[in-house]
Amino acid sequence: MxxxxxxxxxxxxxxxxxxxxxxxxxxxxxxxxxxxxxxxxxxxxxxxxxxxxxxxxxNSGLYDPFPTFAYTGPLRPFYPLSEHREVPKAIKHPDYWRDGIPHSERTSDGRNKIYILDKEAQAGMRKVCRLAREVLDIAAAAAKPGVTTDYIDEIVHKACIERDSYPSPLNYGHFPKSVCTSPNEVICHGIPDKRVLVDGDILNIDVTLYHGGYHGDLNETYYIGEKAKADPDSVRVVEAARECLDAAIKLVKPGTLFREYGNVIEKHAKSKNCSVIKAYCGHGINTLFHGAPNIPHYAKNKAVGAAKEGMCFTIEPMIALGTGRDKTWPDNWTSVTQDGKRTAQFEHTLLVTADGVEILTARFPDSPGGPIGMPVVETNGETKV
Amino acid sequence: MDVDDEDSPPLLVEVEPSSNDNLEESKPLKVPITIVTGYLGAGKTTLMNYILTEQHGKKIAVILNEFGDSVDIEKSLTINKGGEQVEEWLEVGNGCICCSVKDSGVNAIESLMEKKGAFDYILLETTGLADPGNLAPLFWVDEGLGSTIYLDGIVTLVDAKNILKSLDEPVQETVQHEEHDDHHGPVLTTAHLQISHADVVVINKADLVSETELLAVQERVQAINGLAKLHVTVQGQVPHLEGFLLDLHAYDDVGTLDVSSKGHSHLDPSIATVAINVPVLRVDQLPNLDAWLRSILWDSKVPAPDHGSLVEGNDHDTIEVHRLKARLPLSNGEVKIVQGVREVFEILDSPESTNSIDDVAGKIILIGRHLVDKRFEESFLNSIR
Structure with a gap:
């Protein structure tokens, strides 16, 4: 081959x-x-x-820890990772903070029961989700050409602690860092490392906070530098992913079937000549980081159940320029597209209300990022980089 | 980092070729997985050995599932080829890890096949007390996920001498069957669950009972599950494996849906097979069909057969469907089929059309608990109007 x-x-x-x-x-x-x-x-x-x-x-002291691995695209990990970051003991820790195992998620209830949140729990979710949005916005503002993803991790970690919050990814299933940073062909679960962001990258930042006993989870994909905003393919996939999430959220209300979101997401992705990543889905979120229900993002799935008032779950479509199939790096986390083409993702934590949905992680008026139009490709014969 | 202060060069390394070529949505080869259940002593091991001997040219993986829950599949697995056995370990990644849609057991089998080449068959042997209804949905993977395995069917072995006793009196076991431990209704044993979910029931050790006894066993099994194919054997020997124990296609094909137990549905006090005759449907009635199925399978509620009346049982009379199959001709000449196990169901296109079949009437078969005298037919007709 x-x-x-x-x-x-x-x-x-x-x-x-x-x-x-x-x-x-x-x-x-x-x-x-x-x-x-x-x-x-x-x-x-x-x-x-x-x-x-x-x-x-x-020799810069940086190295690829998996030199013989068949990478699917140009991206490489840049090790060594920075030192483990500590969370002060005074901050409430989730059950996996020490041994990496989310025990409460592995119980029968944790896997199967869909929690209906009462007013008090809803207030808890509302608070942690607002804090998570603040932290994502701080991280996004720092994501510029020339900084490493490890620097973004440091910023997220500190911002969590300042908000009396534990960064949920840290040691969840032994994930080594406090945020997931997923550039270019990375679908999700990228580990912050010493790679320097360059003008033209796209970068997903996935932030989750644990505060007051609840998790709040969101992510967005950002254009790094002006070159990214000028690249039609990058803009196509990023905006398609953003629109897929928006279209799915429009459906959320009591009675909407969990299997419906995937139909809408896949239809929109196809209309933009993009595909849906199949392997990862949205999830229930509350006192558990990940729980029932699963929300597949692809069409024609057999997911059981419907939304009810008081449920909290995420929708987080991952949309790719090429294949919707994934491959995992030997770090057991970083998930990339099998063809190495770019992929983008957006996520909100949602609360089902009596007649619709409350986007708990909604953007603030001054949040960084946001939709952009397709770049005008110059036609004077000069090719863009 | 001191990489190369030595005088001698390191050994060159071979880099895996990147596998970008021709991966685009080529249909993966799919390997059938058969779930084999039965009480201890029913002859599962003998049957397994018989299959391995008869199919010694094939590469067959045998997985032992100890706890009736795929979480614990991370045991070893035996691959048989040409009479030789090789033990392999299934690598079950990080456990669930966030938002992965596929069951970790499915993932583990897929990645093993990636490394070792595809198997011809996979046999999942459960423990004596396993409820196959918990396992089946995990292996009935959404088509959209492009898995390399598919659920072929469930084969249940019963011991002709002991099965009636097992059905009538719960042994020391506690039935691990969620939320239905009501103490009022007739007894529900694991033997019931293993038969009600079965696509094939092998009545083994027929030589140990008289003909009358054997007939009683057959009638009882058919009364519980009128859809399953029955094989009476000695020493688990089934003459032709393909189509009898292997290559069942029980989750894509519904067959003719001839229920063999007409008039016997009261033979077993706990579980029965119910057949519903349905008229030819119009395409615009399909959403109503879907809603009716959701009510029956997701909410355990039989929609009202006519205005003002409700088929609401009391708490210990709630319906519980283990298996559902339907073949539904439409007025436009197409034929739909429905497959269901527990709450999970799917409406599919049948390759046949009404022109190619003699019997144009539709049929829905339900196997489960508390199904007798529930006026399903009227309920259905009223719901799809």
Whole structure:
């Protein structure tokens, strides 16, 4: 299945005219130096003296922890991750904070029972969701070309603590950081690392806070720099995802079937020539981070049940330019598209009211981000980057 | 990081080829999974061994499910090929991890097949006390998810000598059947659940009973589940496996829906099979059909058969449908089929049309508890008007 480009690859040995196979210098892989192919171990050995100088010149201390993994797109992890961030003991911790296991979610009730929240619980959800929106907005304002996703993690972590809140992702199922940052072809669950955001990236930031015994969960995808806003494909997928969520939320009211949202989302995604990521769905949220019901985002699903007043759940469609299939990196978290094409996501935590829905994580008038129009592609012959 | 201070070069590494090519929505090969249930001593192991011997050219995975709940599938699994057995461990990722739609057991089997190549058959052997109705929905994966496995059907083994006793008196077991531990109605044993959900019932050890006794067993089983195919065997030997125990397609095809127990529906006090005759439907009646099914399956409520009357049982008379199948010709010549297990159901297009079948009347079959004398037919006719 090697593509034509790979077949014509030349050996990097200075004295060698051979075609190279799939053998690469492991150090180069770790350092992120591309196309360091050699025809054989002997040739590599012969060239070692000169080749290793290349490593010195590129050595920033950053490395790819999975150098032999078949990445689906251009994105790579940039390790080492920063040190574990602590949450002060005075802040109420969820049950998984120490051993990583969300025990309350794994009970039969946790998996199957759909909670109906009373007024007091609804007030708790309203509060944590407003705090979560504040934190996402702070993170979004910081997401610019030149900063790392780890920096965004630091900002989110501090903003949570300032709000007497535990950052829910931290150690949930052993997730190592306080927020999920998912650039470009990452569908969701990206781990903040030392990669520097560049002009032209799109970045999803998924924030969840635990405060007063309740979780509030939301995410948005942002354009990093002006280049991203000028790229028609990036704008198409990001705006499609935003519109899919809006269209689904319009349906929410008592009696709406859980299986309906996927029909609306998939229909809109297709109208924008995009596909729906199948593997991840929306979820009930309350005192549990993730609970019943599941809300699939794809059409023709068999989800059982209907919305009732007092239920809280998320809708969080992930929309892709190419295939709707996913692959997980060896870090067991980062989920990417199988074809390496870009994907975008938006999420709100929703409360079903007597006659409709309250978007608990709604944007403020001054929230960063927001919809943009399709860029006008220049027609004077100059191609955009 | 000191990467290369050594004088000798490291070994070159082979990089996995990226798998971007031809993944676009090519239909995955689907491997059937058969759930095998039956009390301890009914002969499950003998049957398994018989299948493995008869199909020794095929690659068959046998999974032991200890607790009747796929959460605990993360045990080992045995793959049989050509008489050789290999033990494999199922890697059940992070557990549920947030918002994954697919059951973790399904995911584990899929990823094992990705690594080891597809199996021809997968047999999931449950413990004696498992309720297959809890397992079936997990493996009845939405078509949209593009899973590489599909639920082929449920095979239940009963021991001809002991089954009647098992049905009449609950053994020391406690029936692990959610929310229905009413102490008023007739006894509901795990044997009932295993038979009511079955697509095939194998009556084993027929040589240990007289012909009269065997007839009584057959009648009783058919009264509980009039849809299941019956096989009477000695030592679990079924002459042709395909179509009898394997390749059942019990969750896509509904067959002719001939209920073999006419007039016997009162033979078992707990579970019965009920057939509802339905007229040819119009396309515009399908939403009403869906609403009727939701009421029956999701809410356990039989919609009123006529104005002003309600078929509301008291609390310990609430209907409980374990399995539903229907074949419904439409006036436009199309034929719809309905598949249901517990609350989960799906209305599908049948490949046939009314031109190709003799019998144009529709039929709905319900198997479950408290179904007798519930006026389903009138309820249905009134609801779809």
């Amino acid at each position: 090697a593509s034509e480009g790979e077949a014509k690859r030349k050996c990097s040995g200075a004295d060698c005219d051979n075609d190279a196979g799939s053998l690469q210098c492991p150090t180069c892989l770790k350092l992120g130096i591309k196309d360091s192919f050699f025809c054989s171990q002997e040739c590599f050995k012969r060239n070692w003296g000169t080749h290793k100088a290349l490593h010195k010149s590129q």
